[in-house]
Amino acid sequence: MSLRSKLSVLAIALSLAVPTLAAAQDLKVGYVDYQRVLLEVDDGKAAKVRLQKWLESRQKEIDGEQEALRREKETLDKQASAMSEETRIQKATDLQKKVYDLAQKWEKSRGEAAERERKEMEPIIGKIDSVISSIAERNGLGMVFEKRDSGLVFALNQYDLTNEVIRTYNSSKGGKGPAKDAPVAKDAPKK
Numbered sequence: 001m002s003l004r005s006k007l008s009v010l011a012i013a014l015s016l017a018v019p020t021l022a023a024a025q026d027l028k029v030g031y032v033d034y035q036r037v038l039l040e041v042d043d044g045k046a047a048k049v050r051l052q053k054w055l056e057s058r059q060k061e062i063d064g065e066q067e068a069l070r071r072e073k074e075t076l077d078k079q080a081s082a083m084s085e086e087t088r089i090q091k092a093t094d095l096q097k098k099v100y101d102l103a104q105k106w107e108k109s110r111g112e113a114a115e116r117e118r119k120e121m122e123p124i125i126g127k128i129d130s131v132i133s134s135i136a137e138r139n140g141l142g143m144v145f146e147k148r149d150s151g152l153v154f155a156l157n158q159y160d161l162t163n164e165v166i167r168t169y170n171s172s173k174g175g176k177g178p179a180k181d182a183p184v185a186k187d188a189p190k191k
Helices: 003-026 034-040 044-083 085-139 162-171
Strands: 029-032 143-146
Touching: 003 162, 029 085, 029 162, 034 044, 034 085, 034 162, 044 085, 044 162, 085 162
Parallel strands: 029 143
Antiparallel strands: none
């Protein structure tokens, strides 16, 4: 390739890059710590309490069954010498099946917990997304990133919308969107 061709290609590349760089300078962005929002909005707190109560009741139930199996094993160990070989093997097999069933119940409980959490959080996430969209539109933001999952390594605090999202969500009736006269956070991105 001749020098003239190389210079032409470079000029074309620069002419394409300059408008893109200029547009990038006008791009306004923000970010949100979604996990913190979920934990701090009123609906999220209430959902967490409901989930925690459910988990505690399930754990109490499983702990009770586990304790009963432990006592049954102790009884079997104490009485094993007085039993026939066949009876002892049968009781040990039955106990082992109960232990296996309890482990299956625990696994099922974990799956149910994940499903319950998804069902509890899904409507809240939808409302949070709506609040974020409203804030982004109001502030003229081209993009809003999730702080943890976006690959965001560093951003100035002035671009953090988390507090504003929490305040707007909680001040709106049921979190359906920002209140009409929702206060603009002092830490919101500048227009």
